[in-house]
Protein backbone atom coordinates (compact mmCIF):
# COMPACT_ATOMS: atom_id res chain seq x y z
CA UNK A 419 0.00 0.00 0.00
CA UNK A 420 1.29 3.47 -0.80
CA UNK A 421 1.03 6.29 1.69
CA UNK A 422 1.79 9.88 1.01
CA UNK A 423 4.18 11.63 3.29
CA UNK A 424 4.53 15.34 3.53
CA UNK A 425 7.66 16.46 5.31
CA UNK A 426 7.49 13.46 7.59
CA UNK A 427 3.74 13.59 8.31
CA UNK A 428 1.19 11.16 6.98
CA UNK A 429 -1.10 12.98 4.56
CA UNK A 430 -4.11 11.09 5.88
CA UNK A 431 -3.48 12.60 9.33
CA UNK A 432 -3.42 16.17 8.02
CA UNK A 433 -6.78 17.98 7.98
CA UNK A 434 -7.70 18.71 4.37
CA UNK A 435 -8.27 22.38 5.32
CA UNK A 436 -4.59 22.77 6.13
CA UNK A 437 -3.65 21.35 2.74
CA UNK A 438 -5.18 24.42 1.20
CA UNK A 439 -3.28 26.69 3.52
CA UNK A 440 -0.38 27.73 1.34
CA UNK A 441 1.68 29.30 4.08
CA UNK A 442 2.03 25.84 5.72
CA UNK A 443 4.24 24.66 2.90
CA UNK A 444 7.46 25.81 1.34
CA UNK A 445 7.11 26.45 -2.41
CA UNK A 446 9.43 24.00 -4.10
CA UNK A 447 12.44 24.53 -6.25
CA UNK A 448 12.18 21.89 -8.95
CA UNK A 449 15.83 21.03 -9.35
CA UNK A 450 16.55 17.89 -11.36
CA UNK A 451 19.01 16.65 -8.74
CA UNK A 452 19.21 13.81 -6.27
CA UNK A 453 18.50 14.78 -2.71
CA UNK A 454 18.74 12.78 0.47
CA UNK A 455 16.82 13.49 3.59
CA UNK A 456 19.16 13.49 6.59
CA UNK A 457 18.35 12.46 10.14
CA UNK A 458 17.67 16.09 11.09
CA UNK A 459 15.18 16.41 8.24
CA UNK A 460 17.43 18.59 6.10
CA UNK A 461 18.32 17.62 2.56
CA UNK A 462 21.67 17.02 0.95
CA UNK A 463 22.79 16.37 -2.64
CA UNK A 464 23.74 12.81 -3.50
CA UNK A 465 26.32 11.83 -6.11
CA UNK A 466 24.24 9.99 -8.77
CA UNK A 467 26.60 6.96 -8.66
CA UNK A 468 25.55 6.22 -5.11
CA UNK A 469 22.13 5.03 -6.30
CA UNK A 470 23.68 2.33 -8.41
CA UNK A 471 26.04 1.27 -5.63
CA UNK A 472 23.22 0.87 -3.11
CA UNK A 473 21.07 -0.99 -5.64
CA UNK A 474 23.79 -3.43 -6.59
CA UNK A 475 24.71 -3.89 -2.90
CA UNK A 476 21.15 -5.05 -2.25
CA UNK A 477 21.14 -7.27 -5.33
CA UNK A 478 24.35 -9.03 -4.27
CA UNK A 479 23.05 -9.37 -0.72
CA UNK A 480 19.76 -10.85 -1.97
CA UNK A 481 21.62 -13.60 -3.88
CA UNK A 482 23.05 -14.64 -0.49
CA UNK A 483 19.59 -14.78 1.04
CA UNK A 484 19.95 -11.44 2.87
CA UNK A 485 16.55 -9.78 3.19
CA UNK A 486 17.73 -6.61 4.94
CA UNK A 487 18.18 -3.81 2.40
CA UNK A 488 20.38 -0.75 2.79
CA UNK A 489 18.85 2.68 3.01
CA UNK A 490 18.10 4.23 -0.37
CA UNK A 491 20.21 7.41 -0.44
CA UNK A 492 17.31 9.73 -1.18
CA UNK A 493 14.72 8.48 1.30
CA UNK A 494 11.18 8.62 -0.08
CA UNK A 495 11.28 10.34 -3.48
CA UNK A 496 9.84 13.79 -3.91
CA UNK A 497 6.48 14.19 -5.53
CA UNK A 498 5.01 17.52 -6.56
CA UNK A 499 1.46 18.77 -6.60
CA UNK A 500 1.30 22.39 -7.64
CA UNK A 501 3.50 24.31 -5.23
CA UNK A 502 3.60 21.52 -2.66
CA UNK A 503 6.35 19.03 -2.04
CA UNK A 504 5.35 15.51 -0.99
CA UNK A 505 7.29 12.40 -0.20
CA UNK A 506 5.86 9.25 -1.68
CA UNK A 507 6.31 6.40 0.74
CA UNK A 508 6.21 2.86 -0.55
CA UNK A 509 7.76 -0.57 0.01
CA UNK A 510 10.95 0.40 -1.75
CA UNK A 511 11.82 3.32 0.47
CA UNK A 512 10.28 2.36 3.82
CA UNK A 513 11.93 -0.13 6.22
CA UNK A 514 10.06 -3.43 6.22
CA UNK A 515 10.94 -4.45 9.77
CA UNK A 516 12.73 -3.25 12.88
CA UNK A 517 16.15 -4.60 11.86
CA UNK A 518 15.93 -2.86 8.52
CA UNK A 519 14.87 0.34 10.28
CA UNK A 520 17.86 0.12 12.64
CA UNK A 521 20.20 -0.48 9.69
CA UNK A 522 18.79 2.47 7.74
CA UNK A 523 19.25 4.63 10.78
CA UNK A 524 22.89 3.48 10.97
CA UNK A 525 23.32 4.34 7.28
CA UNK A 526 22.09 7.83 8.10
CA UNK A 527 24.35 8.08 11.17
CA UNK A 528 27.33 7.20 8.97
CA UNK A 529 26.75 10.22 6.76
CA UNK A 530 29.10 13.07 7.47
CA UNK A 531 31.43 11.06 9.73
CA UNK A 532 35.01 12.27 9.67
CA UNK A 533 37.26 10.36 7.25
CA UNK A 534 38.70 7.10 8.50
CA UNK A 535 42.28 8.35 8.71
CA UNK A 536 41.22 10.83 11.41
CA UNK A 537 40.52 7.84 13.69
CA UNK A 538 43.95 6.30 13.26
CA UNK A 539 45.55 8.31 16.04
CA UNK A 540 42.69 7.50 18.42
CA UNK A 541 43.06 3.80 17.59
CA UNK A 542 46.80 3.96 18.27
CA UNK A 543 46.14 5.63 21.62
CA UNK A 544 43.37 3.25 22.72
CA UNK A 545 44.00 0.90 25.65
CA UNK A 546 45.47 -2.37 24.32
CA UNK A 547 42.93 -4.97 23.22
CA UNK A 548 42.26 -7.89 25.56
CA UNK A 549 41.79 -11.45 24.39
CA UNK A 550 38.05 -12.04 24.25
CA UNK A 551 38.26 -15.68 23.18
CA UNK A 552 40.89 -16.55 25.80
CA UNK A 553 38.61 -15.11 28.50
CA UNK A 554 35.70 -17.29 27.29
CA UNK A 555 37.87 -20.41 27.20
CA UNK A 556 39.34 -19.76 30.66
CA UNK A 557 35.88 -19.31 32.15
CA UNK A 558 34.55 -22.48 30.53
CA UNK A 559 37.51 -24.45 31.85
CA UNK A 560 37.11 -22.97 35.32
CA UNK A 561 33.37 -23.48 35.76
CA UNK A 562 32.54 -26.33 33.36
CA UNK A 563 29.58 -24.19 32.30
CA UNK A 564 29.11 -21.85 29.35
CA UNK A 565 31.17 -18.69 29.76
CA UNK A 566 28.94 -15.66 30.34
CA UNK A 567 28.99 -12.59 28.12
CA UNK A 568 26.87 -10.30 30.29
CA UNK A 569 25.06 -7.54 28.46
CA UNK A 570 24.87 -3.96 29.70
CA UNK A 571 21.44 -3.23 28.20
CA UNK A 572 19.17 -0.43 29.26
CA UNK A 573 16.37 -0.87 26.76
CA UNK A 574 15.42 -2.73 23.61
CA UNK A 575 12.89 -2.37 20.82
CA UNK A 576 11.13 -5.57 21.87
CA UNK A 577 11.02 -4.98 25.64
CA UNK A 578 11.22 -1.22 26.12
CA UNK A 579 13.14 0.03 29.17
CA UNK A 580 14.54 -2.89 31.15
CA UNK A 581 16.06 -0.91 33.99
CA UNK A 582 15.26 2.65 35.02
CA UNK A 583 18.11 3.12 37.53
CA UNK A 584 20.74 2.36 34.91
CA UNK A 585 24.34 2.93 35.95
CA UNK A 586 26.45 1.14 33.32
CA UNK A 587 29.66 1.07 35.36
CA UNK A 588 27.91 -0.25 38.47
CA UNK A 589 26.17 -2.94 36.42
CA UNK A 590 29.43 -3.92 34.69
CA UNK A 591 31.18 -4.25 38.06
CA UNK A 592 28.32 -6.34 39.44
CA UNK A 593 28.57 -8.63 36.39
CA UNK A 594 32.31 -9.02 36.85
CA UNK A 595 31.84 -9.80 40.54
CA UNK A 596 29.22 -12.41 39.65
CA UNK A 597 31.63 -14.30 37.39
CA UNK A 598 31.00 -12.91 33.89
CA UNK A 599 33.86 -13.80 31.51
CA UNK A 600 33.19 -10.89 29.16
CA UNK A 601 30.79 -7.98 28.81
CA UNK A 602 28.61 -6.86 25.93
CA UNK A 603 27.88 -3.13 25.86
CA UNK A 604 25.09 -1.82 23.64
CA UNK A 605 26.19 1.40 21.99
CA UNK A 606 23.15 2.18 19.84
CA UNK A 607 21.41 5.24 21.24
CA UNK A 608 18.16 5.41 19.33
CA UNK A 609 16.79 1.90 19.85
CA UNK A 610 18.68 0.65 22.93
CA UNK A 611 19.50 3.83 24.85
CA UNK A 612 23.15 2.78 24.79
CA UNK A 613 26.28 4.79 24.03
CA UNK A 614 29.99 4.73 23.36
CA UNK A 615 30.35 6.86 26.49
CA UNK A 616 29.04 3.87 28.46
CA UNK A 617 31.60 1.59 26.84
CA UNK A 618 34.43 4.02 27.45
CA UNK A 619 33.36 4.62 31.06
CA UNK A 620 33.27 0.88 31.78
CA UNK A 621 36.68 0.40 30.20
CA UNK A 622 38.14 3.32 32.15
CA UNK A 623 36.62 2.17 35.45
CA UNK A 624 39.09 -0.71 35.68
CA UNK A 625 36.70 -3.51 34.77
CA UNK A 626 38.96 -6.28 33.49
CA UNK A 627 36.46 -8.38 31.50
CA UNK A 628 37.00 -7.94 27.74
CA UNK A 629 34.22 -5.88 26.15
CA UNK A 630 32.11 -6.62 23.10
CA UNK A 631 30.85 -3.51 21.34
CA UNK A 632 27.23 -4.45 20.58
CA UNK A 633 26.52 -2.34 17.52
CA UNK A 634 24.84 -2.66 14.17
CA UNK A 635 27.96 -2.51 12.03
CA UNK A 636 27.34 -1.40 8.46
CA UNK A 637 30.63 0.36 7.75
CA UNK A 638 34.30 -0.34 8.47
CA UNK A 639 34.48 3.11 10.09
CA UNK A 640 32.55 1.71 13.06
CA UNK A 641 35.21 -0.95 13.66
CA UNK A 642 37.92 1.67 14.07
CA UNK A 643 35.67 3.78 16.23
CA UNK A 644 34.83 0.85 18.50
CA UNK A 645 38.52 0.04 18.96
CA UNK A 646 39.31 3.71 19.57
CA UNK A 647 36.74 3.71 22.38
CA UNK A 648 38.31 0.65 24.02
CA UNK A 649 36.29 -2.28 22.64
CA UNK A 650 37.97 -5.70 22.47
CA UNK A 651 35.36 -7.37 20.24
CA UNK A 652 32.61 -6.37 17.83
CA UNK A 653 29.42 -7.96 16.55
CA UNK A 654 29.07 -8.65 12.82
CA UNK A 655 25.49 -9.61 11.91
CA UNK A 656 25.16 -12.03 9.00
CA UNK A 657 21.57 -10.93 8.38
CA UNK A 658 22.91 -7.48 7.45
CA UNK A 659 26.35 -8.04 5.95
CA UNK A 660 27.12 -9.86 2.70
CA UNK A 661 29.93 -12.43 2.72
CA UNK A 662 32.52 -10.11 1.25
CA UNK A 663 31.85 -7.46 3.91
CA UNK A 664 32.22 -10.10 6.61
CA UNK A 665 35.50 -11.28 5.07
CA UNK A 666 36.96 -7.78 4.84
CA UNK A 667 35.67 -6.69 8.22
CA UNK A 668 37.10 -9.82 9.83
CA UNK A 669 40.47 -8.95 8.30
CA UNK A 670 40.24 -5.36 9.55
CA UNK A 671 39.31 -6.61 13.02
CA UNK A 672 42.43 -8.76 13.12
CA UNK A 673 44.53 -5.86 11.90
CA UNK A 674 43.41 -3.58 14.73
CA UNK A 675 43.14 -6.20 17.47
CA UNK A 676 39.36 -6.71 17.63
CA UNK A 677 37.72 -10.12 17.94
CA UNK A 678 34.73 -10.45 15.60
CA UNK A 679 31.68 -12.29 16.93
CA UNK A 680 29.68 -13.22 13.84
CA UNK A 681 25.99 -13.57 14.58
CA UNK A 682 23.67 -15.92 12.67
CA UNK A 683 20.01 -16.70 13.06
CA UNK A 684 19.18 -19.41 10.53
CA UNK A 685 20.66 -22.28 8.55
CA UNK A 686 21.46 -20.17 5.51
CA UNK A 687 23.42 -17.64 7.57
CA UNK A 688 25.24 -20.42 9.43
CA UNK A 689 26.20 -22.12 6.14
CA UNK A 690 27.46 -18.85 4.69
CA UNK A 691 29.63 -18.13 7.72
CA UNK A 692 31.02 -21.67 7.87
CA UNK A 693 32.38 -21.12 4.35
CA UNK A 694 34.39 -18.09 5.48
CA UNK A 695 37.93 -18.74 6.66
CA UNK A 696 39.24 -17.39 9.92
CA UNK A 697 35.96 -17.14 11.87
CA UNK A 698 36.61 -18.29 15.44
CA UNK A 699 33.48 -17.13 17.22
CA UNK A 700 29.88 -17.57 16.04
CA UNK A 701 26.82 -16.37 17.93
CA UNK A 702 23.46 -18.04 17.34
CA UNK A 703 20.74 -15.56 18.10
CA UNK A 704 17.56 -17.15 19.41
CA UNK A 705 15.75 -13.88 18.70
CA UNK A 706 14.53 -13.27 15.18
CA UNK A 707 15.57 -9.63 14.78
CA UNK A 708 12.89 -9.04 12.15
CA UNK A 709 9.94 -10.35 14.18
CA UNK A 710 11.27 -10.37 17.80
CA UNK A 711 10.21 -14.00 18.18
CA UNK A 712 12.47 -15.81 20.67
CA UNK A 713 12.98 -19.57 20.60
CA UNK A 714 15.99 -21.12 22.30
CA UNK A 715 15.62 -24.33 20.30
CA UNK A 716 17.10 -22.32 17.43
CA UNK A 717 20.55 -22.85 18.98
CA UNK A 718 20.04 -26.63 19.02
CA UNK A 719 18.65 -26.67 15.49
CA UNK A 720 21.67 -24.87 14.02
CA UNK A 721 24.18 -27.10 15.81
CA UNK A 722 22.73 -30.41 14.72
CA UNK A 723 24.26 -32.80 12.16
CA UNK A 724 26.90 -31.71 9.66
CA UNK A 725 26.93 -28.12 10.83
CA UNK A 726 27.84 -29.17 14.36
CA UNK A 727 30.57 -31.42 13.01
CA UNK A 728 32.03 -28.66 10.86
CA UNK A 729 32.05 -26.30 13.83
CA UNK A 730 33.96 -28.84 15.91
CA UNK A 731 36.45 -29.46 13.10
CA UNK A 732 37.07 -25.76 12.74
CA UNK A 733 37.39 -25.36 16.51
CA UNK A 734 34.83 -22.54 16.48
CA UNK A 735 33.37 -21.39 19.78
CA UNK A 736 29.61 -20.98 19.63
CA UNK A 737 27.74 -18.44 21.73
CA UNK A 738 24.04 -18.96 22.48
CA UNK A 739 22.34 -15.55 22.44
CA UNK A 740 19.02 -14.18 23.74
CA UNK A 741 16.08 -15.52 25.68
CA UNK A 742 18.04 -17.34 28.42
CA UNK A 743 16.41 -17.00 31.82
CA UNK A 744 16.87 -20.16 33.89
CA UNK A 745 19.45 -22.83 34.78
CA UNK A 746 17.40 -25.19 32.58
CA UNK A 747 17.83 -22.81 29.62
CA UNK A 748 21.59 -22.69 30.21
CA UNK A 749 21.79 -26.49 30.47
CA UNK A 750 19.72 -26.84 27.28
CA UNK A 751 22.04 -24.70 25.13
CA UNK A 752 25.14 -26.25 26.74
CA UNK A 753 23.80 -29.68 25.81
CA UNK A 754 23.30 -28.37 22.27
CA UNK A 755 27.01 -27.53 22.09
CA UNK A 756 27.58 -23.89 23.09
CA UNK A 757 30.62 -22.94 25.15
CA UNK A 758 29.40 -19.42 25.89
CA UNK A 759 26.13 -17.53 26.32
CA UNK A 760 25.19 -13.90 25.79
CA UNK A 761 22.57 -12.72 28.26
CA UNK A 762 20.95 -9.33 28.82
CA UNK A 763 17.39 -9.08 30.04
CA UNK A 764 17.33 -11.80 32.70
CA UNK A 765 20.34 -10.43 34.60
CA UNK A 766 20.11 -6.70 33.96
CA UNK A 767 16.59 -6.59 35.39
CA UNK A 768 17.66 -8.00 38.76
CA UNK A 769 18.11 -5.50 41.57
CA UNK A 770 21.57 -6.98 42.14
CA UNK A 771 22.91 -8.31 38.82
CA UNK A 772 25.57 -10.34 40.71
CA UNK A 773 22.77 -12.37 42.28
CA UNK A 774 21.01 -12.42 38.91
CA UNK A 775 23.98 -14.34 37.48
CA UNK A 776 23.96 -16.91 40.29
CA UNK A 777 20.21 -17.39 39.73
CA UNK A 778 20.69 -17.80 35.98
CA UNK A 779 23.26 -20.57 36.47
CA UNK A 780 21.64 -22.06 39.55
CA UNK A 781 24.88 -21.58 41.46
CA UNK A 782 27.62 -19.09 42.24
CA UNK A 783 30.04 -19.04 39.28
CA UNK A 784 32.24 -16.27 40.59
CA UNK A 785 35.91 -17.07 41.11
CA UNK A 786 35.61 -16.25 44.83
Ligand SMILES: O=C(O)c1ccccc1NCC(=O)[C@H](O)[C@H](O)COP(=O)(O)O
Pocket residue numbers: 516517569571574575576577703705707710739740741742760761762763764
Ligand atom coordinates in the same frame (compact mmCIF):
# COMPACT_ATOMS: atom_id res chain seq x y z
O1 LIG B 1 16.61 -7.19 22.10
C1 LIG B 1 15.94 -6.76 21.15
O2 LIG B 1 14.75 -6.41 21.26
C2 LIG B 1 16.54 -6.58 19.79
C3 LIG B 1 15.77 -6.07 18.75
C4 LIG B 1 16.32 -5.87 17.50
C5 LIG B 1 17.63 -6.18 17.26
C6 LIG B 1 18.41 -6.70 18.29
C7 LIG B 1 17.88 -6.90 19.54
N1 LIG B 1 18.61 -7.38 20.58
C8 LIG B 1 20.00 -7.69 20.50
C9 LIG B 1 20.26 -9.00 21.13
O3 LIG B 1 20.46 -9.92 20.41
C10 LIG B 1 20.17 -9.14 22.64
O4 LIG B 1 20.37 -7.91 23.24
C11 LIG B 1 21.12 -10.12 23.28
O5 LIG B 1 21.25 -11.31 22.60
C12 LIG B 1 20.64 -10.43 24.72
O6 LIG B 1 19.32 -10.91 24.67
P1 LIG B 1 18.42 -11.05 25.98
O7 LIG B 1 19.16 -11.90 26.97
O8 LIG B 1 17.16 -11.73 25.53
O9 LIG B 1 18.19 -9.67 26.50
